[in-house]
Amino acid sequence: MKTILLVVVTIMAVGILTAPALCGKPADSQPATSSLDGALSERWFAYKNTHDIVDIAKQEMIANALVDDEVGYGKDIKGAYAIEPVFVESQDAQYPSYYMVSFIGKGSRISVLCIVGVKDGKASLLEVYGLNPDITVGVYPPVIEDEARGIAAANGKAVGQAKAKLVFKFSEECGGPAMPAWDFGNGVKVSQNGKVFSDFTPESKVKKDK
């Protein structure tokens, strides 16, 4: 009896000591190096349609420990539902094209916005934005295509019924991937701040070149 109990205690002690190393993501049990930060979590999955994009967003929010109620988006995502993802073509060499996946929560407003990058037929969760309570947004992007068309027309750019696409580049016009611009072609673009422009302006720097 004594021997059996000692064996059990020993096994449990080993279990306690090794548990942190064996738990976590599957990739965590593989020999990793510090150079793999992010690469292990930013997992890319094959997708066929926008349903898959939504599923990948949900799955990777959980995998990246983002559903914590206090720190993460647990409260925001509870009871929320995803609407049809919106595709954005990246024109930035440092950023892939992506889908914006909006989750509608309380008050029929967007509670969480996921940026799901796509390349080579695969998708991965890149960024997540929680809704700022000071802003009421029911649609995303905030300026929809018809509004952008009106803004262009009001600025003397006759775009007719030309179909627009959402485009992104780190620039003065796009504060980040959550703020893509509408591109009507023929050098007419409209930012989410209502600016009509033709080419993206490089970001200003806090470092001022002499």
Add this chain to the structure above:
Amino acid sequence: MVGKTLLPILIIAAICLLSGVAMADYVLGLDGFPGITQVDCGRTCGAACCQMCTKWISTSYWNSNQETVYSYCHSHNMESWSIDPQGEGYGLWNYTPPGYYYDDWRYDYNTGAIRGTCLTIDNYKEGVPVVIRSAAHWVVERGYTGSRSILGNYYYNGTVVYGLYINDPLYPSCGGYVGGWKWWCSASTWANSYFNNIPSGSFWGGHRASAERDVLANLHTHQHNGDSFSYY
């Protein structure tokens, strides 16, 4: 007798084992960290970041006047920036209680930069202002998700940072995006698209730059790579 002694031990061991299994991920977000918007779209992001970090540490020592904070930081610049990493470090030092010392940091590698800043967040439970997008902007890293705490596991290869929580002062008055105070970015995207190198021609050129704690208070610039800390 033996059974009576070992039974409580077995129960405690089982509880520890189960709780160990449950602790699969590590989440640190500094819940309640203040969000402050920059008052000047092209100039005061660094000052707003300084305000966020110092207000979190002490509501008695922080300064609510962003222009005053900007002027102090700017006057301590090393280079011709709105606020450079040295100026930011001085600002953090000036608006925190005695005994809090800060410095500008240069990181050689992207992963070292993420680990180093996460270590500071974890160790001191405070935000870290970092320069992003090739010196375009200052934001505050205020938390991270990972496989386990960086603190105490810094050199353990199985410790993986999944992503970071960031406060961005750009939102909303300067055309920033929805969710400026609740932004999470994967570590890979953060390293490759945001927390990237300062352009050449600067003291911090070719490195990632931040302003963080300096426990030795000698106000030198630190240089860091993925494997070691060292003074410059």
